[in-house]
Amino acid sequence: LIAVKTSSKDTAPAAGEKDADSSKEETWETALKTTVVDMEAGELRGHKVSVWDLLHSKYIPEENRKELLELYQAGELTLEQVKTVVSTIVAKAEEARAEQSAHASSPRAETTVTEAEHTHGLQED
Numbered sequence: 001l002i003a004v005k006t007s008s009k010d011t012a013p014a015a016g017e018k019d020a021d022s023s024k025e026e027t028w029e030t031a032l033k034t035t036v037v038d039m040e041a042g043e044l045r046g047h048k049v050s051v052w053d054l055l056h057s058k059y060i061p062e063e064n065r066k067e068l069l070e071l072y073q074a075g076e077l078t079l080e081q082v083k084t085v086v087s088t089i090v091a092k093a094e095e096a097r098a099e100q101s102a103h104a105s106s107p108r109a110e111t112t113v114t115e116a117e118h119t120h121g122l123q124e125d
Contacts, residue, residue: 028072031079037087042094051079054086059093 032052039047049057055065068085071077077085 032072032082035079035083037083039087039090041091042098044090044094051083051086054090055082057090059090060086064089 029052032055033050035051036048037051037054039045039049054060055068060068068077068082072079072082
């Protein structure tokens with residue numbers, strides 16, 4: 001019985017540490033899940049979307065998501081900064097997608113892009 005009590009005392013702090021880590025993890029995760037952004041772009045227009053959902057959406061590449069989460073967890077970015085960065089990326093991606101669809105059927109758009117690339121190339125020489 002003494003050995004059992006000793007071993008349970010030995011494992012209790014380890015379990016306690018794990019609980020402390022997971023609750024700390026849940027705190028930052030909960031903050032991202034409960035902070036919502038009122039989106040004004042594309043298919044998300046008029047919807048309130050959590051920062052967490054935006055981070056894990058098709059708009060945020062995996063490496064960007066990992067970097068933002070690491071900076072946020074390390075305290076280098078505030079929740080407000082993460083919210084701003086993520087909503088800006090999503091808005092710009094939606095705008096670009098809308099422009100692409102609008103110009104996809106327009107031959108003039110392709111000409112403009114080609115002319116712009118040609119002009120840019122000349123400036124480098």
